[in-house]
Amino acid sequence: MRDLERTREKILSAARTEFCAKGLAGARTAAIARRAGVNKRMLFYCFGSKEELYNEILRRKSAESARFLESVSDEVGAALVQWDGNCREDPDWVRLLEWEALESGAGPVVIEETRRRLFKAALAKLRRAQEKGNVSLGLDLTQLFLSLVAVTVFPYAFPQLVRLISGKEPSDADFVARRSEFLHWLGERLALAETGVQAAPSNRRPNARVESGIRRSAR
Amino acid sequence: MRDLERTREKILSAARTEFCAKGLAGARTAAIARRAGVNKRMLFYCFGSKEELYNEILRRKSAESARFLESVSDEVGAALVQWDGNCREDPDWVRLLEWEALESGAGPVVIEETRRRLFKAALAKLRRAQEKGNVSLGLDLTQLFLSLVAVTVFPYAFPQLVRLISGKEPSDADFVARRSEFLHWLGERLALAETGVQAAPSNRRPNARVESGIRRSAR
DNA sequence: TCGGTAAGTCACCAGGTGGTTAATTAGCGT
DNA sequence: ACGCTAATTAACCACCTGGTGACTTACCGA
Numbered sequence: 062m063r064d065l066e067r068t069r070e071k072i073l074s075a076a077r078t079e080f081c082a083k084g085l086a087g088a089r090t091a092a093i094a095r096r097a098g099v100n101k102r103m104l105f106y107c108f109g110s111k112e113e114l115y116n117e118i119l120r121r122k123s124a125e126s127a128r129f130l131e132s133v134s135d136e137v138g139a140a141l142v143q144w145d146g147n148c149r150e151d152p153d154w155v156r157l158l159e160w161e162a163l164e165s166g167a168g169p170v171v172i173e174e175t176r177r178r179l180f181k182a183a184l185a186k187l188r189r190a191q192e193k194g195n196v197s198l199g200l201d202l203t204q205l206f207l208s209l210v211a212v213t214v215f216p217y218a219f220p221q222l223v224r225l226i227s228g229k230e231p232s233d234a235d236f237v238a239r240r241s242e243f244l245h246w247l248g249e250r251l252a253l254a255e256t257g258v259q260a261a262p263s264n265r266r267p268n269a270r271v272e273s274g275i276r277r278s279a280r
Numbered sequence: 281m282r283d284l285e286r287t288r289e290k291i292l293s294a295a296r297t298e299f300c301a302k303g304l305a306g307a308r309t310a311a312i313a314r315r316a317g318v319n320k321r322m323l324f325y326c327f328g329s330k331e332e333l334y335n336e337i338l339r340r341k342s343a344e345s346a347r348f349l350e351s352v353s354d355e356v357g358a359a360l361v362q363w364d365g366n367c368r369e370d371p372d373w374v375r376l377l378e379w380e381a382l383e384s385g386a387g388p389v390v391i392e393e394t395r396r397r398l399f400k401a402a403l404a405k406l407r408r409a410q411e412k413g414n415v416s417l418g419l420d421l422t423q424l425f426l427s428l429v430a431v432t433v434f435p436y437a438f439p440q441l442v443r444l445i446s447g448k449e450p451s452d453a454d455f456v457a458r459r460s461e462f463l464h465w466l467g468e469r470l471a472l473a474e475t476g477v478q479a480a481p482s483n484r485r486p487n488a489r490v491e492s493g494i495r496r497s498a499r
Numbered sequence: 500t501c502g503g504t505a506a507g508t509c510a511c512c513a514g515g516t517g518g519t520t521a522a523t524t525a526g527c528g529t
Numbered sequence: 530a531c532g533c534t535a536a537t538t539a540a541c542c543a544c545c546t547g548g549t550g551a552c553t554t555a556c557c558g559a
Contacts, residue, residue, distance in 0.1 A: 083305075084303075084306075084382065086302075086305070086306045087303075087305045087306065087383075156382060158438060158440075158441070159378055159381065159382055159437070159438075160382065161440060162378065162437060162438045162439060162440055162441075163303065163375060163378055163379065163382070164306075165440065167439075167449075170440050170443075170444075173444070176444050177444050180444050180445045184445070197469075200462075200465075201458055201461070201462055203445060203446045203458070204458055204459060204462035205462070206445060207434070207435065207441075207442065207445055207446065208431045208434075208462070208466070210434070210441065210445075211430045211431050211433075211434030211435070212427045212430050212431060214430075214434070214438075215426070215427075215429070215430030215433070215434060216426065216430070218378075218381060218437065218438075219377060219378075219381045219433075219437075220381060220386075221377075221380060221381055221384065221389050222377070222381075222426075222429065223426065224389075225389075225392070225395050225396050225399050226399045226403070226422060226425060226426055226429075227422045227426065230386075239420050239422070239423055240423060242420070243419075243420055243423035243424070243427070246419075247427070250416075250469065250470075250472070251469075253469070253472065
């Protein structure tokens with residue numbers, strides 16, 4: 062039962078768990094080896110160094126992420142909900158991005174060019190949505206895209222803030238439902254034309270946590 | 281020139297720098313001591329342990345943040361721009377939140393109750409804005425608040441994504457200008473009433489990166 | 500002046516760290 | 530059966546980690 066490819070995979074799987082939990086500096090090679098059920102020496106035999114192993118993890122995760130980004134809906138509200146679901150089902154990806162933000166300095170990041178191209182494609186998709194009238198005209202699409210990513214990624218990147226603000230876990234069913242509804246509403250709202258005319262009529266009231274006492278004051 | 285209070289402050293200052301850069305696990309007590317120009321032994325003499333020193337940093341930063349949150353504008357667009365400015369001028373605060381998200385597990389966080397109350401006050405401020413008609417009615421304010429924080433904090437929490445998406449640093453003057461304009465627009469847009477009538481008329485075209493070829497297709 | 504105490508110093512420790520050397524073993528072609 | 534190579538292992542290393550025991554020194558009240 063000697064199979065290098067198989068031990069490589071076992072190491073990669075254990076390393077992903079460990080790196081997502083502790084980051085590059087915090088992860089311990091001994092812990093990865095133990096989790097993988099493999100001699101520690103094999104990490105270095107297969108991948109050369111802790112950092113190269115880490116980069117391989119990032120490369121694989123980026124490929125996964127690329128596949129997702131390309132499959133996402135053209136409609137902004139639906140895309141937001143898809144993004145949200147993806148982050149929830151795979152919070153490891155968000156954590157890896159976060160570790161990368163904190164641990165790598167201002168220098169270039171792993172497979173920088175590939176990822177840049179990926180985002181450029183996503184921006185093009187957003188531009189097509191704008192041309193179809195699903196996004197307000199005249200908007201800076203770069204800023205918009207950044208904000209859409211922000212809104213979906215944030216709760217999983219800062220779960221402690223979600224707990225402090227909403228009192229619930231980001232994975233809590235009720236929280237997820239409210240969030241989805243909000244994101245859907247946000248997508249529709251962004252489609253409103255500059256004049257204020259509603260572009261995509263919808264009579265559903267998003268997140269109607271109706272408080273009885275609220276009255277609109279006169280302006 | 282023996283002055284315990286002064287050495288405490290020197291240690292705290294050095295520790296803040298070090299913890300923001302490397303996190304709790306990554307920071308080195310020896311490095312903090314060297315940066316503070318103080319014998320390493322004094323860290324433990326003054327604060328007991330690395331972790332207690334770290335908690336003291338978090339407590340102080342939270343107090344700063346509280347003062348800011350209370351001073352923020354009632355008008356959503358302006359508040360967004362203020363938030364953005366605050367994050368840009370003090371990216372350390374964002375990084376500390378990020379380290380906290382990654383390093384502390386699902387358990388309770390430092391001065392949890394105080395921070396919860398702080399957010400509750402901010403939410404109340406948002407509710408007042410809604411009552412004054414500056415925020416769309418029927419919106420889930422918890423989700424909205426979370427998203428507002430997300431939109432302002434995100435670029436400083438994930439600067440590498442800003443680089444990949446926009447090609448610029450989050451601190452870049454041009455990026456900051458575009459972002460401010462976008463945030464201002466977003467604040468106005470949230471004020472639109474549910475019917476689509478423009479609540480706060482404004483003829484300024486936000487972030488008009490005018491592309492000549494865009495035509496609105498018929499629906 | 501002097502003694503007590505708090506502030507500051509120095510050398511050290513036990514337990515871990517990524518990474519390596521050298522030996523061992525399984526598998527395969529012949 | 531055998532020998533060669535690649536996969537696997539045990540033991541090890543130099544270095545570093547947070548934390549400490551025990552010492553010295555400045556300061557202050559009497």
